[in-house]
Amino acid sequence: MKLEQARVDFSLLQKKISAYKHATALIYHDGETTAPPDTLDNRLRALQVLNDELVRLCIGPETMELLHYLEENQYDLTVNERRAVEYMLQDYNRRKNIPVDEYVRYEQLLIEAQDAWHKARENNDFEDIRPFLEDIFNTSRHFALLDRPNEDPYLYWLANYEEGLSVETCDQIFEMIKDGIPELVKEITEKSKVEIKKVDGEFPVSAQEELALYILDLFGVNMNRVGLAFAEHSFTTQLGSHFDERIGLNYTKRDFTSSMYSVMHSAGHILCDMGQADNLAYTALDGTASMVILESQGYFYENIIGKSREFIEYIYPELHDLFPKYMKDVTADDFYKAVNRVEPGLIRADSDELTFMLHTMIRYELEKAMLRQDLPVKELPDTWRDMYKKYLGLDVTNHAEGILQDIHWLFGGIGYFPTYVIGNSFGFSIANKMRETIDIEACVSEGDFSKINEWNHERIWKHGGVYTSSEIMKKFVGASPDNTAHIEYLKNKYKEIYKL
Numbered sequence: 102m103k104l105e106q107a108r109v110d111f112s113l114l115q116k117k118i119s120a121y122k123h124a125t126a127l128i129y130h131d132g133e134t135t136a137p138p139d140t141l142d143n144r145l146r147a148l149q150v151l152n153d154e155l156v157r158l159c160i161g162p163e164t165m166e167l168l169h170y171l172e173e174n175q176y177d178l179t180v181n182e183r184r185a186v187e188y189m190l191q192d193y194n195r196r197k198n199i200p201v202d203e204y205v206r207y208e209q210l211l212i213e214a215q216d217a218w219h220k221a222r223e224n225n226d227f228e229d230i231r232p233f234l235e236d237i238f239n240t241s242r243h244f245a246l247l248d249r250p251n252e253d254p255y256l257y258w259l260a261n262y263e264e265g266l267s268v269e270t271c272d273q274i275f276e277m278i279k280d281g282i283p284e285l286v287k288e289i290t291e292k293s294k295v296e297i298k299k300v301d302g303e304f305p306v307s308a309q310e311e312l313a314l315y316i317l318d319l320f321g322v323n324m325n326r327v328g329l330a331f332a333e334h335s336f337t338t339q340l341g342s343h344f345d346e347r348i349g350l351n352y353t354k355r356d357f358t359s360s361m362y363s364v365m366h367s368a369g370h371i372l373c374d375m376g377q378a379d380n381l382a383y384t385a386l387d388g389t390a391s392m393v394i395l396e397s398q399g400y401f402y403e404n405i406i407g408k409s410r411e412f413i414e415y416i417y418p419e420l421h422d423l424f425p426k427y428m429k430d431v432t433a434d435d436f437y438k439a440v441n442r443v444e445p446g447l448i449r450a451d452s453d454e455l456t457f458m459l460h461t462m463i464r465y466e467l468e469k470a471m472l473r474q475d476l477p478v479k480e481l482p483d484t485w486r487d488m489y490k491k492y493l494g495l496d497v498t499n500h501a502e503g504i505l506q507d508i509h510w511l512f513g514g515i516g517y518f519p520t521y522v523i524g525n526s527f528g529f530s531i532a533n534k535m536r537e538t539i540d541i542e543a544c545v546s547e548g549d550f551s552k553i554n555e556w557n558h559e560r561i562w563k564h565g566g567v568y569t570s571s572e573i574m575k576k577f578v579g580a581s582p583d584n585t586a587h588i589e590y591l592k593n594k595y596k597e598i599y600k601l
Contacts, residue, residue: 102170104177110167112384114158115185119383121155123341130338130347132216134330141216145209152208156201160193168193184567185385195261198247207240207513214511219333222505227482234510235478238471241515245472255472258516262392263523264569268469271519274584275462278522281588282458283492285595289443289455293599297438302427304357306331312357312423313350313364319416320368320402321554327371334508335363335450337370342382343565346371351450357424358440359451362403369402370395372554376562386566392517394561394570396524397531401557404454404525405532411545413437441598445493447502454591456493457521463488464507464518472515527574529587531561534580 128144128151136144158164171178171186178186196204214233221229245254259266310329317324332349339346348367353359373389381387389395406412417433431439443453449460467484470476476484485504486497497503509517535541539552560577574580595601 102167104174107167107170107174108178108182111171111182111186114164114167115385116383118155118158118385119341119387121151121158123345125151125155126338126340129212130330130340130349132212133332133334133336133349141213145212148212149205149209153201153205156196156204159189160196160201164189165193181381181384181386181567188385188566191264195248195257199244203240203244207244210236210240211511211513215508218505218508218511222333222501225499225501225505227500227504230505230511231478234481237510237513238478238515241513242472242474253473255469255516258472259519260516262516262520264391265571266393266519266523271465271523274519274522274526275465277584277588278458278462279492281592282455285592286443286445286455286459287494288601289595289599290445293601295438295599297442297598298431298435299442299444300356300358300427300439302355302424304354304424304427306352306354308423309352309357309360310350312361312419315419316361316364316416317368319548319550320365320372321550322368322371323375326375335360335367337367337374339374339388342387343374343377344382346374353451356451362407362440363450365407366399366403369398369400372402372557373398373562376554376558377565378563381565381567388566390564390566390568390573391570392520393524393527394573396520397527398557398561400525400528401532405528406541406545406553408437408440408454409542409545410434410437411542413440415546415548438598441595443595443599445495447489447495447497448506450506455595458525459492461518461521463492464509468510468515468518523582523584526582526584526587527570529590530574530580530582531557531578534578 125148128148132141132144168186168190171182172190175183175186210233214230214237217230217233221227241258242254245252245257249257253268256268259268259271313329314324317327317329326344326346328347330347330349332351334349335351336349337346338349348364348371350360350364350367373395377387377389413436414433417428417436420436421428428436441453443455445456445459446452449457449464452460463485466488467476467481470484471478471481482500482504489495489497489503509515532541535553535556539556541553544550544553561573564573564577568576574582
């Protein structure tokens with residue numbers, strides 16, 4: 102094998118993988134948005150063929166021969182080529198001990214499970230998805246032990262979303278949350294005399310969609326490359342490359358801020374994705390360094406910017422035009438306090454900054470226990486209810502607002518939840534570093550995000566998957582995530598709002 106031909110073959114291989122991923126992602130997007138209810142079998146047949154080919158492209162013998170040859174000649178490759186080879190070898194090493202037919206069956210299981218989730222949620226019936234959850238967690242444990250027979254299986258799945266993330270690190274972070282957040286939430290709900298109105302009314306979906314498009318445009322998202330569709334569970338996805346992105350957005354008729362902040366979070370993801378250098382397209386590096394980096398950008402635009410006084414004051418006139426009946430008696434200050442209102446609730450996706458951490462912690466503890474076989478899936482609803490009572494003081498009275506509210510485990514997202522909290526800490530540190538050279542509040546007050554986006558682009562977005570999250574933070578951002586400082590910031594912010 103000659104090096105120049107190997108490089109050409111490697112480029113072609115990555116383009117083929119990208120094309121297959123484009124097709125599978127498009128089918129997934131269709132299933133979550135506009136697919137008719139009786140088309141699951143048709144989608145599964147297509148996905149079975151595509152996933153089988155995709156797995157063989159990623160870990161087949163020809164691919165392995167090519168990757169090992171390039172690894173042996175890595176010093177004759179470009180930086181991007183070396184990183185792409187390293188990235189694909191990591192993926193191979195994660196999956197090399199998993200039989201191809203088992204992996205393809207698992208991918209089919211996830212599609213079936215997600216379809217079952219929609220029906221189970223509608224019927225408020227946990228038993229509809231219990232067999233799927235049992236199969237998913239058993240298979241996930243099996244795969245982890247095939248790869249690392251002497252290690253905690255949860256470590257395998259954490260690494261799937263954040264390279265180098267350990268259970269010990271997650272445990273330390275969530276212990277800090279347990280020590281600081283529940284007490285503050287209790288103090289706010291029991292001792293504060295500040296009354297904050299709750300957003301509650303009748304808000305047309307058409308007006309909420311108009312607001313979503315307004316926010317995406319304001320933040321600088323190129324809507325010529327982004328599709329927006331209704332979905333039961335809000336999400337963003339990349340189709341084949343960072344040139345094509347999709348948002349699935351859920352609308353709550355009684356509270357437009359639910360979709361408003363979901364689309365801000367999606368905007369952070371998409372800006373990060375679409376800000377990658379174009380020469381990374383159709384390569385293994387066409388993706389953010391990690392889910393933690395991606396979530397840091399979602400948090401930055403959703404909370405650091407979106408829940409600031411300056412942002413609320415800027416968009417207040419637009420909100421007044423879109424929702425005149427509600428906004429006529431609401432000042433900008435009233436609305437700022439409303440979107441920063443702290444109130445324990447059952448739904449994670451609609452929770453405030455403080456209780457969001459508790460929602461995430463509960464899921465972390467549960468998935469870790471199930472993967473380790475310390476918690477049978479059949480006991481999940483009861484354990485869920487116990488933890489919500491303990492940490493949020495709430496009674497879970499139905500499955501739809503309890504165990505069935507999230508789709509993450511049904512698409513195999515075990516180990517995903519910790520990236521939300523860690524991403525929050527990264528986003529906070531990124532904002533602090535940015536403030537050394539940019540007046541974020543002044544930019545937001547003027548509705549001009551160009552300087553903010555350019556800063557993020559140069560230090561974070563354009564690098565795609567060329568560097569790990571820790572490398573990006575050290576080499577380009579110049580900041581170290583500080584969970585203690587982040588929690589202190591939240592305490593100070595909410596004590597000021599609630600006059601504690």
